[in-house]
Amino acid sequence: MKRILTLMLLAVACSGVLQAQSGHSSVRVDDRLVLPGKRGELNVRNAMWPRLLPGNRMEFRIKAPDARKVQIDLGRKYDLVRNDDGEWRCTTDSLTPGFHYYFLLIDGVAVADPASESFYGCSMMTSGVEIPYPDGDVRFYLADVPHGDIRMKRYFSKTSNAWRRMFVYCPPGYDTSEQTYPVLYLQHGGGEDERGWANQGRTDIIMDNLIAQGKATPMIVVMTDGNTSDFESELLKDCIPFVEKNFRVKTDRDNRALAGLSMGGIQTLNVGIPHLDCFAYLGVFSSGWWANRTPFGGGEDSEKYYRMLQDHKDEYNVGWKQFWISMGGKEDIAYNNCQIMMKRFDGIGIRYTYFETPGGHTWPVWRESLYHFAQLLFR
Structure with missing residues (x-):
């Protein structure tokens, strides 16, 4: 009985985490969570944002209810818009294929996005997005070949x-x-x-x-x-x-x-x-x-x-x-x-x-x- 109660409590806790991550930005179809595009290749495990959208655009959603201004710096700065739940959102222009550094700017302070893997660049730990290369261009992807x-x-x-x-x-x-x-x-x-x-x-x-x-x-x-x-x-x-x-x-x-x-x-x-x-x-x-x-x-x-x-x-x-x-x-x-x-x-x-x-x-x-x-x- 004690074990069953523990499992029930864990299930409730996990459900609360998922709701906190998804907020009101998700859509449910047949009880399945449907999100736009696909999660970024360089996202940390289980992070759903940023997401790659058609046209090589990236959508960012950041939970920062106490922030006054949030931006994404991808070489060009994008202003994020806050909703009533304290979630900030923006969609970038089309990005060129390959790896790009980016920063979160929270009230003017540049920080790495905790949803992204970290890379040392620009003299600090930064975040990164990987934009897919055109179909057929497989030069920079793992292949079924002998590996060093x-x-x-x-x-x-x-x-x-x-x-x-x-x-x-x-x-x-x-x-x-x-x-x-x-x-x-x-x-x-x-x-x-x-x-x-x-x-x-x-x-x-x-x-x-x-x-x-x-x-x-x-x-x-x-x-x-x-x-x-x-x-x-x-x-x-x-x-x-x-x-x-x-x-x-x-x-x-x-x-x-x-x-x-x-x-x-x-x-x-x-x-x-x-x-x-x-x-x-x-x-x-x-x-x-x-x-x-x-x-x-x-x-x-x-x-x-x-x-x-x-x-x-x-x-x-x-x-x-x-x-x-x-x-x-x-x-x-x-x-x-x-x-x-x-x-x-x-x-x-x-x-x-x-x-x-x-x-x-x-x-x-x-x-x-x-x-x-x-x-x-x-x-």
Whole structure:
């Protein structure tokens, strides 16, 4: 009898939770809860909102009865409207396919949405929505192919005098083979860290699919933390030696690539140009040196790299098997700096490949960039 009473109380409690979550926004048909669209792919378990609606729009509903103003920041701010139950609602415009950060703004304070999985970006824990790609575009989805894995490795950095970590993608078959692999060192952007490419970027899914289709050479991909006072030393003196000691990798320049997005693209330029002996492939995504000096230190060092390129133009043009630059269209915040940089390259006579795709300064552009750049490596 006691057990039956306990089960009855649990059932009542669960019913109360469901009513609290759904409020008056649900519709019942034949005693089934019917909600518009479908729950967001990145919602935490059992969270029904945000929801994906037709036309790649997202509907948000936030319970915040004591708030005076609630907004969603998706790059553009959307005002939510409050109903009598203290629930705030809004529907966005159509969003481009792929991953997008978003924030809740509660009375002007930016916070992560508790209904969403959390991602480190914009120098804080943020929320995310995943907008589906067009039918037939399966490049960024799990497929029935052999899968590699991403391993988290800790190492002690003499440069930082601290324990740090990296994420390392190993291709399918790594553990059962004895072969050695080429390496791509892949850097995140500003306000992000070593988790960015593994989580937001879907690096393992992209690489698994490309390798299965024979479009990419099986390779190790190393995703390190670029938040350091001396990235050059961190990469060359700490990260690369650690990788070459702990993984079966090829150690010559022809089997080593360096790429990065935004801040990571500048780091790629700043390390890759002085160290032609270390990297045969450079990838610069949504990035470029600052065209002018900035109050926070950008722009003043780029001339020394232009001089290196000018003085050793032929060596760079022969030594780089790929110098690949991508941009997210004119809406990309790095677009103007990149165009000025490429004109300087043209004037010097440095050869490079330029790829442009719409999307701005966002993860959909950087996923697309990795997809194309990876196919050019180690051929």
